[in-house]
Amino acid sequence: MASMKKATTLKLNYEFRRVYSKGSSGVSPFFVVYARPNRSCRNRLGVTVSTKLGKAVVRNRIRRRLREVYRLAQGSMKQGYDVVLVGRRRALAAPYSELERAFRRTCETLELWEP
RNA sequence: CGAGUAAGACAGACAGUCGCGCGGUCGGGGCGAAAGGCUCGGUCGUGAGGAAAGUCCGGGCUCCACAGGGCAAGAAUAACGGGUAACGCCCGCCGAGAGCGAUCUCAGGAAAAGUGCAACAGAAAUAGACUGCCCCGCUUGUCGGGGUGAUGGUGGAAAGGUGCGGUAAGAGCGCACCCGACGGCGUGGAAGCGUCCGUCGCUGUAAACUCUAUUCGGAGCAACACCGGUAUGGGAGCAAACAGGCUUGCCCGGCCGCUCCCGGGGUGGCUGGAUCGCCGCGGCAACGCGGCGGCUAGAUAGAUGACUGUCAAAUACAGAACCCGGCUUACAGUUUUGCUCGCACC
RNA sequence: AGCGGGUUUGUGUAAUGGUAGCACACCGGACUCUGACUCCGUUUGUGAGGGUUCGAAUCCUUCACCCGCUG
Numbered sequence: 001m002a003s004m005k006k007a008t009t010l011k012l013n014y015e016f017r018r019v020y021s022k023g024s025s026g027v028s029p030f031f032v033v034y035a036r037p038n039r040s041c042r043n044r045l046g047v048t049v050s051t052k053l054g055k056a057v058v059r060n061r062i063r064r065r066l067r068e069v070y071r072l073a074q075g076s077m078k079q080g081y082d083v084v085l086v087g088r089r090r091a092l093a094a095p096y097s098e099l100e101r102a103f104r105r106t107c108e109t110l111e112l113w114e115p
Numbered sequence: 116c117g118a119g120u121a122a123g124a125c126a127g128a129c130a131g132u133c134g135c136g137c138g139g140u141c142g143g144g145g146c147g148a149a150a151g152g153c154u155c156g157g158u159c160g161u162g163a164g165g166a167a168a169g170u171c172c173g174g175g176c177u178c179c180a181c182a183g184g185g186c187a188a189g190a191a192u193a194a195c196g197g198g199u200a201a202c203g204c205c206c207g208c209c210g211a212g213a214g215c216g217a218u219c220u221c222a223g224g225a226a227a228a229g230u231g232c233a234a235c236a237g238a239a240a241u242a243g244a245c246u247g248c249c250c251c252g253c254u255u256g257u258c259g260g261g262g263u264g265a266u267g268g269u270g271g272a273a274a275g276g277u278g279c280g281g282u283a284a285g286a287g288c289g290c291a292c293c294c295g296a297c298g299g300c301g302u303g304g305a306a307g308c309g310u311c312c313g314u315c316g317c318u319g320u321a322a323a324c325u326c327u328a329u330u331c332g333g334a335g336c337a338a339c340a341c342c343g344g345u346a347u348g349g350g351a352g353c354a355a356a357c358a359g360g361c362u363u364g365c366c367c368g369g370c371c372g373c374u375c376c377c378g379g380g381g382u383g384g385c386u387g388g389a390u391c392g393c394c395g396c397g398g399c400a401a402c403g404c405g406g407c408g409g410c411u412a413g414a415u416a417g418a419u420g421a422c423u424g425u426c427a428a429a430u431a432c433a434g435a436a437c438c439c440g441g442c443u444u445a446c447a448g449u450u451u452u453g454c455u456c457g458c459a460c461c
Numbered sequence: 462a463g464c465g466g467g468u469u470u471g472u473g474u475a476a477u478g479g480u481a482g483c484a485c486a487c488c489g490g491a492c493u494c495u496g497a498c499u500c501c502g503u504u505u506g507u508g509a510g511g512g513u514u515c516g517a518a519u520c521c522u523u524c525a526c527c528c529g530c531u532g
């Protein structure tokens with residue numbers, strides 16, 4: 001199981017911008033997934049939660065749930081990708097199992113899921 | 116028991132599995148002469164609030180200016196006394212208002228320094244005279260001169276109020292009671308209060324200008340200090356690695372996205388402080404003094420999450436970003452104490 | 462994080478503390494065989510709460526929302 005330390009996260013604006021413009025995307029009611037191959041052998045995650053979704057507490061909660069979904073699913077994903085999760089409002093109140101199922105289905109359409 | 120009022124407390128807990136920030140410690144890897152720091156993992160400790168929010172006030176801290184303070188301008192505040200580092204905050208008290216009451220609310224100085232404004236209505240808006248009432252004059256009538264503010268209606272406000280006397284009619288013109296202002300006396304630390312005495316009867320508005328008193332230099336941790344000395348750094352737009360440019364003309368090989376703008380990066384500052392808890396003393400209180408004990412976040416794209424179980428239920432408002440003291444606003448539910456009113460019983 | 466500005470019918474915009482106005486739009490009517498144009502008329506209102514004042518869009522205050530600036 002890979003860790004969630006700093007080296008495995010996207011930070012800078014140009015990294016996000018590159019994933020948005022060059023990567024492939026998949027949509028679910030709770031979030032949007034962008035993915036793009038990078039040159040390393042491990043995955044990197046970036047999470048975007050816009051100010052439009054709510055105040056600080058709401059944004060923090062959406063971001064933490066999305067990271068938890070990614071963390072638990074990471075072991076069964078293909079490696080070597082930059083992944084960006086964009087939160088949507090319904091990720092706040094949805095049951096956690098729904099989020100997990102939606103993430104798995106979206107990754108399968110993007111061919112990120114390790115068979 | 117019900118209704119109310121004031122002051123507080125808590126802000127899900129526990130267990131298990133996985134996971135995150137910071138600090139300590141142990142071990143592995145590799146750099147280095149060493150000191151040291153980098154990376155990976157284990158383990159232990161610790162990890163958001165009563166409002167962390169809004170950014171409405173006041174400070175600390177840092178830099179700039181002045182280094183002697185003052186004036187002007189501008190801004191803020193406003194009964195009185197106290198508390199505080201300071202405040203526009205808090206406490207006490209006075210006055211006014213609301214409530215049966217406990218209690219609550221109030222930008223609550225000066226309108227007799229001056230200026231301004233008061234629409235419409237109304238005769239009249241801070242001063243004159245529509246209808247009335249009364250007197251006088253004669254040309255006797257839709258007349259002229261004078262007195263009056265008691266009457267009518269208007270207005271938020273009409274020249275202290277009520278009654279009696281008085282008068283041609285009237286009027287604080289006089290008297291009694293009441294209301295208010297100022298001065299004296301008494302009382303209180305002061306604002307103030309008073310069945311006392313004297314003088315007087317003055318529209319409202321200063322959250323209109325203004326006057327009086329007091330306070331205020333400016334910017335803000337993205338402040339500031341240190342390290343280091345251009346790494347093809349950061350931002351925006353465009354393009355998409357198959358193209359194009361540079362390296363001597365060509366090939367091989369090597370290097371590089373293009374244009375514009377900016378000047379960057381790291382570390383410290385960073386959390387031990389007008390600190391918190393308990394006890395004692397002083398004070399009506401806010402608060403102060405002393406003793407003992409504790410150290411309870413410090414991130415830098417930004418750490419608290421997920422699942423399961425139990426507790427009746429628990430997703431209330433809401434997330435630290437240099438730090439404090441207040442104010443304001445949001446808030447499910449649980450709970451403590453004092454007091455008031457009503458009903459019943461003893 | 463620190464600052465600055467704003468909010469008036471559906472839209473754009475006026476208004477000394479004293480009846481909230483104008484243009485376009487909507488709706489209704491007239492004109493027309495019908496529609497457009499044109500003419501006439503009606504409705505729709507000061508972001509929310511509290512205060513000062515006789516009286517508040519305006520003055521004061523507490524909030525909400527929107528826009529902009531620095532980085």
